[in-house]
Structures are given as structure tokens and as C-alpha cells.
Amino acid sequence: MEKKLQGQIAIITGASSGIGAGVSKALAAAGATVVVNYPVEAAKAAAEAVMEEIKSSAGLGITYQCDVSKEGEVQKMFADVIAQFGTVDILVNNAGLQRDSPFQDMTLEQWNTVLGVNLTGQFLCAREAIREFLKRGVVPEKSKAAGKIICMSSVHEVIPWGGHANYATSKGGIMQLMKSIAQEFAPYKIRVNSIGPGAIKTPINHTAWETPAAEKKLLELIPYNRVGVVEDIGAAAVWLASDDSDYVTGITLFVDGGMTLYPGFSTNG
Numbered sequence: 001m002e003k004k005l006q007g008q009i010a011i012i013t014g015a016s017s018g019i020g021a022g023v024s025k026a027l028a029a030a031g032a033t034v035v036v037n038y039p040v041e042a043a044k045a046a047a048e049a050v051m052e053e054i055k056s057s058a059g060l061g062i063t064y065q066c067d068v069s070k071e072g073e074v075q076k077m078f079a080d081v082i083a084q085f086g087t088v089d090i091l092v093n094n095a096g097l098q099r100d101s102p103f104q105d106m107t108l109e110q111w112n113t114v115l116g117v118n119l120t121g122q123f124l125c126a127r128e129a130i131r132e133f134l135k136r137g138v139v140p141e142k143s144k145a146a147g148k149i150i151c152m153s154s155v156h157e158v159i160p161w162g163g164h165a166n167y168a169t170s171k172g173g174i175m176q177l178m179k180s181i182a183q184e185f186a187p188y189k190i191r192v193n194s195i196g197p198g199a200i201k202t203p204i205n206h207t208a209w210e211t212p213a214a215e216k217k218l219l220e221l222i223p224y225n226r227v228g229v230v231e232d233i234g235a236a237a238v239w240l241a242s243d244d245s246d247y248v249t250g251i252t253l254f255v256d257g258g259m260t261l262y263p264g265f266s267t268n269g
């Protein structure tokens with residue numbers, strides 16, 4: 001297999017489970033050296049299991065503990081990775097969480113936790129990546145771009161989500177963060193894009209698919225009639241990180257089986 005990301009260094013945040021783990025494996029299989037980030041000691045063993053699987057397929061990388069909502073920890077992660085590997089070429093801003101609540105009962109802590117990780121975390125990591133990309137510039141043997149940022153957004157950057165106002169707000173914010181920095185740094189050959197997953201089977205949404213009844217209900221929202229898997233997102237991430245998408249910046253690539261096509265309107269309205 002052609003290794004489209006050979007020799008490139010990729011940080012994937014929130015990579016000890018779900019989409020982040022799947023993206024780490026896909027980028028490593030494409031030749032990138034991956035930094036599998038996890039937030040707390042309790043997630044260390046899971047991150048190491050992801051890394052073991054990567055190494056068993058001759059992939060390269062390390063695990064790294066860092067809470068992306070904390071400025072000092074993010075700056076230290078980038079400094080340590082650059083000291084160890086020389087640079088960072090790809091950032092996958094994936095870490096995210098939910099703290100769901102009816103709006104009238106939502107606490108400030110639930111609001112701040114989701115915005116702090118999902119949106120401020122993406123800002124802090126993107127800022128460190130941009131600083132490094134600007135400092136280094138293009139290295140033609142590695143990539144046509146000086147760096148690539150992939151923001152893990154959601155269909156909820158465009159689909160409102162009652163009971164999840166904090167989460168949907170964070171994803172709407174990611175859309176404007178992504179587009180604004182894509183516009184600002186395109187002249188420096190830095191590409192910034194988002195992936196907007198639909199329903200992907202991971203721990204974050206297990207109640208939505210783990211029983212046949214729940215999965216059937218979920219499928220009503222998915223014209224393509226299957227729930228997504230992390231490999232669907234991994235393939236999109238490899239494409240957005242590689243020179244195959246060199247003329248693509250400032251977009252959200254929805255990987256959602258048609259969830260954003262408003263399937264309720266196919267038989268009504």
C-alpha cells in the first residue's frame with residue numbers, strides 16, 4: 001500500500017477510544033508517526049492498547065497524557081512532541097464529550113465543561129499547531145502543505161439538538177473556528193478542514209445503538225441505512241491529511257450516511 005503520510009508527525013487528541021483511536025490507526029497505516037493523546041491517568045491503559053495495536057502492524061508513535069482544555073498542558077504536549085520528533089505536520093482535533101441536559105436544568109458546569117473541551121480545546125491545540133506550521137513552512141519532500149488541521153465536528157454543527165444545547169453550540173463554534181483559521185492561513189499553505197460525523201458506533205453514543213430497538217430508531221435518521229464505524233472516519237481523515245486533498249481547505253466533510261439530508265422530508269413536507 002502507498003504510504004501517503006510517510007514521515008509525517010500527527011497528534012490525535014482524545015485518541016484512547018472511539019473515533020480518535022480509529023483515526024490514529026488509519027493515519028499510522030498511511031505512514032504517519034502518531035501521538036495518541038489521552039486526558040487522564042485512567043485512560044492511559046486504553047491509549048497504550050491502541051498504540052500496541054498500531055505497533056503490531058509496524059506503525060510508529062507514542063501515547064501522551066494531556067487535557068486539551070488546559071493551556072499549559074497543551075503547550076507542553078506540543079513542545080515535547082516537537083522536541084522528540086522535530087515537528088508536527090498534522091493535528092486531528094478530536095477530543096470531545098457530552099454533558100446532556102434539558103436546557104432549563106443545564107448547569108454552568110455542564111456548559112463550561114463541554115465548551116472547554118470541545119471548543120476551547122480545539123482553539124488551544126490549533127493555535128500551537130499553527131505556530132509550528134508558520135515557523136517551519138513547507139517541506140516539499142513531505143507534503144505540499146505546511147501543515148494540516150482536521151477538526152472533529154459533527155452533523156450538529158448544522159442540525160440543532162434539543163437537550164444538547166452545549167454540545168451543538170460547541171460544534172457550531174468549531175465550524176466558524178475552522179473556517180476563520182482556514183481563511184487566515186491558506187496563504188501560508190496551511191489547510192484546515194472539519195469532518196462532520198453522523199452516528200458512528202463509539203462509547204460516546206452507545207445507548208443510541210446498543211440494542212436492536214435503539215439501532216432501528218437511529219436508522220430512521222440515516223438514509224444510507226447503516227450506522228457508521230470508526231473506519232469511515234479514519235479513511236476521511238487520511239484523505240484530508242494527504243496531498244490528495246491539497247486544494248481543499250475550509251470545508252466540513254460530512255461522513256454521515258446522509259443524516260444531513262433531512263430524511264424526514266423524503267415522505268413529508
Ligand code: NAD
Nearest residue numbers: 014017018019039067068094095096154197199200202204
Ligand atoms: P469517545 O467518547 O470514544 O471519544 C472522545 C475522546 O475524547 C475520549 O477518548 C476521551 O478520553 C477524550 N477526551 C475527553 N476529554 C478530553 C480532554 N479534556 N482532553 C483530551 N481528551 C479528552 O467518543 P467519539 O465518538 O470517539 O468522539 C470523538 C469525537 O467525535 C468527539 O469530538 C465527538 O463530538 C465527535 N463525534 C462523534 C460522533 C459519534 O457518532 N460517535 C458523531 C459526531 C461527532
